Amino acid sequence: MNRLKCLLLCSFSSLIFAEKSKIAIIGAGIGGSSVSFYLTEKLSKSDVSITVFDSGRVGGRLATTTIAGREYETGGSIIHPANRLMVEHLNRCDFKRSRSHEDGPFIMISKGEIIFQASDGFFDKIKSVIRYGLFSLLKLDYFVGNLLENFDSVYPKLEAGQGYDTVAQLLDAMSPVSKSGDQSNEMTKLTKVSIKQKLQDLSISDILINELGMVAPKVNYGQFPENLHGFVGSVSLAGIQGGLWNVQGGNYRIPECLLQKSGAKLVAASVVSISNNAGTNNVTYRLENEEITEEFDTVVVATPLTPDKTILKVLIDGQVQSFAGSFQRTLAYMVHGELNPSFGVDSDDNLFFIDPEEVVASVSKLIPVDFDPEKDTTLPHVFKLFSREELSDADLSKYFSSIKDKQIIDWLAYPNYSTYHGLNSFRLATNLFYLNNIEWAASAMEMSALAAKNIVNLIVNQPVNEKMPFEKEL
Numbered sequence: 243m244n245r246l247k248c249l250l251l252c253s254f255s256s257l258i259f260a261e262k263s264k265i266a267i268i269g270a271g272i273g274g275s276s277v278s279f280y281l282t283e284k285l286s287k288s289d290v291s292i293t294v295f296d297s298g299r300v301g302g303r304l305a306t307t308t309i310a311g312r313e314y315e316t317g318g319s320i321i322h323p324a325n326r327l328m329v330e331h332l333n334r335c336d337f338k339r340s341r342s343h344e345d346g347p348f349i350m351i352s353k354g355e356i357i358f359q360a361s362d363g364f365f366d367k368i369k370s371v372i373r374y375g376l377f378s379l380l381k382l383d384y385f386v387g388n389l390l391e392n393f394d395s396v397y398p399k400l401e402a403g404q405g406y407d408t409v410a411q412l413l414d415a416m417s418p419v420s421k422s423g424d425q426s427n428e429m430t431k432l433t434k435v436s437i438k439q440k441l442q443d444l445s446i447s448d449i450l451i452n453e454l455g456m457v458a459p460k461v462n463y464g465q466f467p468e469n470l471h472g473f474v475g476s477v478s479l480a481g482i483q484g485g486l487w488n489v490q491g492g493n494y495r496i497p498e499c500l501l502q503k504s505g506a507k508l509v510a511a512s513v514v515s516i517s518n519n520a521g522t523n524n525v526t527y528r529l530e531n532e533e534i535t536e537e538f539d540t541v542v543v544a545t546p547l548t549p550d551k552t553i554l555k556v557l558i559d560g561q562v563q564s565f566a567g568s569f570q571r572t573l574a575y576m577v578h579g580e581l582n583p584s585f586g587v588d589s590d591d592n593l594f595f596i597d598p599e600e601v602v603a604s605v606s607k608l609i610p611v612d613f614d615p616e617k618d619t620t621l622p623h624v625f626k627l628f629s630r631e632e633l634s635d636a637d638l639s640k641y642f643s644s645i646k647d648k649q650i651i652d653w654l655a656y657p658n659y660s661t662y663h664g665l666n667s668f669r670l671a672t673n674l675f676y677l678n679n680i681e682w683a684a685s686a687m688e689m690s691a692l693a694a695k696n697i698v699n700l701i702v703n704q705p706v707n708e709k710m711p712f713e714k715e716l
């Protein structure tokens with residue numbers, strides 16, 4: 243290229259490169275904030291301008307409340323030690339982890355009777371073997387261990403920049419590869435069978451399925467093993483391996499930190515519609531009673547789009563899109579008081595109610611998010627009770643002999659898996675992505691972070707004719 247030609251082309255090129263690509267993210271939970279962070283990790287901040295919209299609080303379903311003068315987790319609380327992206331977020335934010343209160347001794351109760359008690363000691367292991375049978379326990383342990391190992395195989399692929407268009411393809415990428423190098427679809431197949439059926443197929447004893455196999459889905463997803471598919475059911479069972487943690491100071495601090503690191507502009511507004519026409523996005527949001535429409539090159543929806551969860555409408559080439567399914571209601575009763583001694587149990591134990599008729603799933607004694615073992619010699623007695631229905635004071639008195647204070651957080655918490663409609667695409671249209679389709683595989687902080695990393699790879703790897711302005715070739 244001669245000097246004059248270069249002078250003309252290079253300055254034209256720098257003009258194009260100077261144009262920032264406008265990206266909108268709807269939702270500032272762990273999903274949206276992770277998208278924002280990974281975008282600026284992959285792309286220079288001088289090339290992109292990121293706007294994050296949230297109609298509520300940063301953190302979304304990661305939230306705390308103050309009761310008895312201390313702060314406690316009310317939503318997404320436990321993180322598995324194998325959740326690599328959450329561990330990386332913790333480290334990059336320089337936060338500390340605390341041991342989760344839900345990872346302690348537990349008591350299983352059915353129809354008012356204590357049926358099993360475990361404090362994690364040697365004798366408990368013997369008790370488990372006697373009750374559930376050694377082979378069933380080993381088979382369950384092998385099944386969960388194998389799932390975690392397979393799950394782990396997706397991280398290097400995402401790190402290398404691979405992007406998967408659909409949730410099914412992402413699950414396939416976690417599936418084992420045969421000796422001849424063929425990719426299986428074991429993980430996707432797990433979503434086609436209930437966790438109850440899967441455990442039965444593994445010849446695990448009925449008593450183990452009906453007791454431990456009931457606790458994990460009921461406590462973690464407020465649902466039953468016959469309604470959860472095998473993949474999400476296995477994710478819920480992974481918690482029984484222990485080592486669970488949460489972020490000191492509150493899990494919501496991670497989304498706050500990620501947004502701050504990305505330098506995204508946070509707009510406290512409710513997005514009412516996204517209209518995508520041939521790849522161009524118009525985002526309409528409500529700010530102080532005014533509706534504003536703004537054009538964005540790329541939009542990532544990082545909030546569930548089922549009609550019970552949001553008012554947001556998505557139009558593609560003029561057609562309103564519908565999003566099937568519904569979310570499971572879970573009420574978190576935060577109670578400052580005393581447990582009803584009629585259970586005859588130590589109040590530090592987690593109580594798990596496995597009777598399907600019992601609307602309460604669990605009662606756990608909580609540790610505040612800023613717990614300091616040196617200063618906190620005594621703690622207020624604060625409990626979290628999860629119920630799928632509203633409880634009257636009379637109902638609560640069955641669990642608590644005295645209540646000094648209580649708060650109720652009414653969540654539409656995670657998908658109702660009995661309304662499951664398959665594993666759909668992360669790409670709704672050209673330049674329009676939907677993160678929370680991942681929740682139909684499993685709803686968890688790590689899953690939203692995983693979907694965020696995948697979507698950023700999809701954005702960065704878009705075909706040339708769909709590329710963002712700074713990547714367009716001259």
Ligand SMILES: Cc1cc2nc3c(=O)[nH]c(=O)nc-3n(C[C@H](O)[C@H](O)[C@H](O)COP(=O)(O)OP(=O)(O)OC[C@H]3O[C@@H](n4cnc5c(N)ncnc54)[C@H](O)[C@@H]3O)c2cc1C
Nearest residue numbers: 269271272273296297298302303318319320513655686687
């Ligand atoms: C009670 C409970 C217990 C849980 N326990 C665990 C657990 O122990 N471990 C675990 O890993 N996971 C747990 N989860 C699930 C976990 O919390 C979620 O999977 C995860 O937080 C989802 O994050 P997200 O960013 O994808 O969505 P969200 O956190 O829901 O974020 C979406 C954001 O979008 C905003 N928004 C919605 N509509 C609009 C709009 N129209 N305009 C602008 N903003 C909008 C919302 O205000 C919200 O902040 C639990 C959830 C609940 C509720």
